[in-house]
Amino acid sequence: MRKILSVFLMALAVLFVVACQEEPVVENVAPTISxxxxxVDIDLGQPWDALEGVTASDTxxxxxxxSIIVTxxxxxxxxxxxxxxxxxxxxxxxxxxxxxxxxxVEEYATLTVLPVVSEKVVYYDYDFVEGAADLNGFxxxxxxxxxxxxxAAKGVLSIxxxxxxxxxxxxxxxxxxxxxxxxxxxxxIIRMKASETIKLHYIINNADAGxxxxxxxxxxEVGTExxxxxxxxxxxxxxxxxxxxxxxxxxxxxxxxxPNAFELVVDSILVIETPSVIEEVIHAxxxxxxxxxxxxxSIGETAVGTHAIVDGKLNVSLTExxxxxxxxxxxxGGIQIESGASYTFTVNMKASVAVKMxxxxxxxxxxxxxxxxQWNMAVGTDYADYTVQFLAGQASANTxxxxxxxxxxxxxxxxPxxxxLSIDSxxxxxATAATVETLVLEDDFEDGLTTxxxxxxxxxxxxTITNVN
Numbered sequence: 001m002r003k004i005l006s007v008f009l010m011a012l013a014v015l016f017v018v019a020c021q022e023e024p025v026v027e028n029v030a031p032t033i034s035x036x037x038x039x040v041d042i043d044l045g046q047p048w049d050a051l052e053g054v055t056a057s058d059t060x061x062x063x064x065x066x067s068i069i070v071t072x073x074x075x076x077x078x079x080x081x082x083x084x085x086x087x088x089x090x091x092x093x094x095x096x097x098x099x100x101x102x103x104x105v106e107e108y109a110t111l112t113v114l115p116v117v118s119e120k121v122v123y124y125d126y127d128f129v130e131g132a133a134d135l136n137g138f139x140x141x142x143x144x145x146x147x148x149x150x151x152a153a154k155g156v157l158s159i160x161x162x163x164x165x166x167x168x169x170x171x172x173x174x175x176x177x178x179x180x181x182x183x184x185x186x187x188x189i190i191r192m193k194a195s196e197t198i199k200l201h202y203i204i205n206n207a208d209a210g211x212x213x214x215x216x217x218x219x220x221e222v223g224t225e226x227x228x229x230x231x232x233x234x235x236x237x238x239x240x241x242x243x244x245x246x247x248x249x250x251x252x253x254x255x256x257x258x259p260n261a262f263e264l265v266v267d268s269i270l271v272i273e274t275p276s277v278i279e280e281v282i283h284a285x286x287x288x289x290x291x292x293x294x295x296x297x298s299i300g301e302t303a304v305g306t307h308a309i310v311d312g313k314l315n316v317s318l319t320e321x322x323x324x325x326x327x328x329x330x331x332x333g334g335i336q337i338e339s340g341a342s343y344t345f346t347v348n349m350k351a352s353v354a355v356k357m358x359x360x361x362x363x364x365x366x367x368x369x370x371x372x373x374q375w376n377m378a379v380g381t382d383y384a385d386y387t388v389q390f391l392a393g394q395a396s397a398n399t400x401x402x403x404x405x406x407x408x409x410x411x412x413x414x415x416p417x418x419x420x421l422s423i424d425s426x427x428x429x430x431a432t433a434a435t436v437e438t439l440v441l442e443d444d445f446e447d448g449l450t451t452x453x454x455x456x457x458x459x460x461x462x463x464t465i466t467n468v469n
Contacts, residue, residue, distance in 0.1 A: 028101040031058035036107040051081030056097040069096045085113045138175045146170035146249045157266040170249030178242040180235045185274040187232040194222045195263040199253035203245040219254040283428040287314045295332045303327035303406045314423040327406030335399040337392045342431040350383045352420040356410035360402040376411035
């Protein structure tokens, strides 16, 4: 009996000790952010959703995606995660989330906003005709220990290397004083082959700054069949003395030994310039309100009809289209036009029946002097975009938008006397060359402050900031 009692008391004591022990401390697990793209490129004017595909979770708190906070340097307006930068350059994004225990984690992304580029145009086109003496400004040079000769014949430039010398620059094909404009994209294409496989350096150098290549392909392998070899770059500065360099002297290119003697044959050299542009919507009206905004509808003289904005459409109903095209029209005056800029006027519309009309952009400062237009333009019964594009040769503070649809005779086509026109939207876009540098962010720290900057850790764009003068 005593033995049973002793065992019972011991068990009771153990339970008492266990009950008196403190609850074990559970260490908090930090939340995580997933799906952040470290580097993203977009075109200027293109929206970007910084939160697309991004989630946050926590072991204790569960889904924290809705708690993610996104900020950027330079600061951008972020609406539901979406940004639309208005300047080119790099933007640094920080994603932050905090759990219920106050533990904060961050992820980072870099958004690069690129200029919008327009259609490529041929800038230089060099073909080597038989008997050419100056080679269109190109020169073949053999210097120091290199020996060789060259000839332009049968549409190619043949360079015969009998001794390639001791250094790559001892034998080369060059051209100087190529004009390069900041903000434009350039592509240099040389079509060539060699008598046997060789390596060479292909470089586009900004000689205005000494040795400062825009771009280059070092140790480029050239085979025995004609191929195009291309270099492309966005010019970050102007240059009136850019050098085209193909250097094939010497015998050692990254461990590859060229033969001492070989033939290099150049078929053509092409330089393509792609002017960069910044597109800006200077006016857009989707008629989402009943206010005509800055447009006017004129139905007068011999034309009869009504107009109204209904369900986001500007509807014009003609019962008599009148005797002349201008008797019924939609117009807007006072549009600002800059010399040298390109403009696109777009009208999304349809008619109740197939009709014709005039869409004109007139420089009213000079009276009747259209910048551009579509006369006798056919408009169908389904909504479609109708555009007029022009490059402004002069500035105008009073350009008119004119959509004229009165009258019944357009180049022999007879419009019905009564019909309906429905306009969904009118948009005016300006495109200008992106050759002006825009200052996005500047801080010389002379004020003794680091306001607006933040410190980041090993994975950040900015490490420790110390302000010393």
